[in-house]
Amino acid sequence: MHDTSTGSTARPSRRAVLAATAGLTAALTVSTTARAATPDDRRLRALISRMTLEEKVGQLFVMRVYGHSATAPDQADVDANLSEIGVRTAAELIEKYHVGGIIYFTWAHNTRDPRQIADLSNGIQRASLGRPRGLPVLVATDQEHGAVCRVGAPATLFPGAMAIGAGGSRSDARELGRISGAELRAMGINQDYSPDADVNVNPANPVIGVRSFGADPDAVADLVAAEVKGYQASRVAATAKHFPGHGDTAVDSHYGFPVITHSRELWEKLDAVPFRAAIRAGIDSIMTAHIQFPALDDSGDPATLSRPILTGILREELGYDGVVITDSLGMQGVRSKYGDDRVPVLALKAGVDQLLNPPSVDVAWHAVLTAVQEGELTESRLDESILRILRLKARLGLFGHAYAEPARVERVVGTRAHRAAADKMAERTTTLLVNEDDLLPLGRRAERRILVVGADPASPTGTTGPPTGVLGAALTELGFTATALPTGTSPSEAAITRAVTAAGDTDAVVVATYNVTAGSAQRTLVERLLATGRPVVAVAVRNPYDIAQLPTVKACLAAYCWTDVELRAAARVIAGRVSPRGRLPVPVQRADDPERVLYPVGHGLSYESHIVSGA
Template sequence: MVRWTTRAAGILMILGMAAGCAGSGQAAKGSSPRPVSHKPQQAQSPTPTPKATATAAEIDAMIAKMSVAEKVGQLFMPVLYGQAADTVSGDNQARYGVGTAAKAIAKYRPGGVILFPWAGNVKSVRQVVALTNGLQKASPEIPLLIGADQENGRVSRLAPLITVLPGASTIGRTGEPSLARRAAEVTGSELLALGVNLDFAPVADVNVNPRNPVIGPRSYGDDPKKVAAMVAAAVRGFHDAKVASTAKHFPGHGDTTVDSHTGLPVIDHTRTQWAKLDAPPFEAAVEAGVDAIMSAHVVMPELDPSGDPATLSKKILTGLLRERLGFEGVVFTDALDMAGVRKKYGDGEVAVRAILAGADMMLMPPDFPKAHGAVMAAVKSGRISQARLDESVRRILTLKDRRGLLREAPVADAAAAEKLINSPAHREVAREIEEKAGS
């Protein structure tokens, strides 16, 4: 078993950097993160920007010491059930063969976990803080990415705990990217206070189809250039808060009439139309340094005639995203329990094909043991090469390192979180957005 805390300490000695959990982007225990100012030029982040602590060579050395099972585990971000890491849950038992989230982490060593109210994860500020601290404690070798789907507006998985902020369409109506940045910083700082270090936001889809049943007000608007400016600003806002950001849903989910949760949308944009309508916000996100990009379960025949959704398309995830847009960060699949990606292949094969297409982290596989086992088998057979596996692990560990997570797991502080969350300064940002949007 790879002992990451020991290795991280060695890295700090090599680089001559002082260790401490403040550098992880989390406020030191007992301290209170500074609230976001209502003046854009004075917006402050809770802690100094975390610096990378490991060189590429050192991360490669870490990867070389990992077992195949440890590497494969890093490629998954499942849902775990219960209000606390040690809460016994029938859902955990049925899905993972163990009763608690902590035991599931010890068994599979996933790269991360995503929180949901329907999984019993979100009840109160103090409960979420205790949960995220408990989840991190269960993963001492490699700290976890703990994610949430907190776009604000329609998709707000941590509501009503955190400050209620307008959704993207309302922010878009203000015409002021600075407000997108400030909203993202508010949300990001509150997530971090809860122990959540990655947000599945911002939405980078351009809502060019008014009949779109799944994006709609989740988008900043229908003008690619204006959406691009908002997306880039939001990415910077999350980074101001020291939280990882995820632009979604690549290559674009804005021109659909089918919800990929329940079906498989087909978008007939030509390559030229895609470059003009869909690509600009993702290009802007990459330029702004976005940490991760989420794939879409949509078919774009003009980009890939195979009939496979983008999540399973090497032409799209590798050809367009990696090679054309130059994205070097982590590629997440959209949730693998959605119908749009499950129709053609089984739950195990989908995970293998997503990795071969260029995805790095498999989000919410509906049958985790089957998906995990299929990837393990594909690596052992050589279908997924060791080099391809290492590519994804390297990107994931690099993201964790840049967000201060390889030094040691951050420890959230409940009292500091309660002081920061829904503070007057944060509510003022929400009020100003509503006022300038004319809501």
């Protein structure tokens, strides 16, 4: 979960959330579906037998590297690589450490545009395949869609997981995976760290939240399985994360060490359900969580380093024999108890196959090498993981077709049909929570001049600006005269006053809210705008729990993220061009009594009429 932006929210009782989802699930029987050995096993084992120990160690690592090119990055990226990795380029990283995988990040300047990404991928494959025992590379990224994306436009950007949960369509989830997978594969990316299989039952979860499909484990399981099948139909390895389940924590494992207090029985009924579904769907890889789960292992170790969890439960009980990859080894959750030299060794002893993005690849690589040389790890143990990794590469067709085709990038990535599918999908996810006095849709009466104010959180990939600007532009295209006035996630008194003054010259106000809390200045902004007498529409652009803190708002939509595709859909709902169809995939508790549910799973309003024609 090196991959996320975070936000804060009020914390209702965890017991209330679990109670709100009670009755929605039943324990599933233990899956005994182990991945069968492929016909290539004899060839792959022979290949492993010819590898040096250093090459074997390298195959276990998936590493970051700066730059848009495998051989000629910009000087600033060369400097960053020398500082953090000790090499100048991706090609030198492969030459020195024989890494079996590379992960792309936006901030590492790996993902400027689709053609550049394809060229980078091809440069990486050339660097690896050109070696004496050249092997194809697993090129990976976090393309969850919604709040976590690494590849932006002109690639197609879809609604995030909780939005898809609000739509509730397995067909949409599979189509998202199929299209996104096809575009990633066209750019040479063959492993995606998605979907998120966590069941988000804690509204205060700062790191999962809208990255989860919802709070009903059976519904989450259905959508996880569907998305897995979509990605893997496009020959991209899907990755269910974060095992054994990160959905009930108020601690971000990037910065702390979360503890999950679920009983073993509750884990079976809640957290395990989507992972079992992913395994039945033939999931290629599963990512571990840097969490402590005493009911599953009372040693105090994080799950990433726990043999009882990864071997005892995931391998033996759930019957999973695919690739197990750690979450980023640079996160605090896995570094709290052991040093960076011990973490990779302990992860392998626990049952991990791929070691993701250690803070120092040199320290981690040499630690594993030394552990084998000194007998703490056996070479045969490494061979087990390498066989799984090579099986995955073979299933993806990388031994015969590792390279991206430049012409295919133009034909596949960000096509009009793909973007239209994303827009229609977003329309099916937007959720109308409140609509007193039929305030929505706007424009049926005299509300033509609209002021758009509110939050301006840091923009994820997939946005062209703050939510206010995107909403304002979308409403203007729909025939309104919309003015955008960002006020921020913590608006000052001066910003609130400017917004209230501006509201006097408009017919209605749209407010983008972002994780509103009881003492939030966002709440003060909404209350002051309501006092003007102008119609006020709130659009929750991240967690749908904001409505609990805005009890006097007469109209509220949940968009589930502030990416363009979700905000454009919200604008079409506001304008009445489409009727909202989304239904809450998580319960919303009362702010004044968190033990009581304000809006249950499945709540959502539609327009009985008032659909406005037009472009």
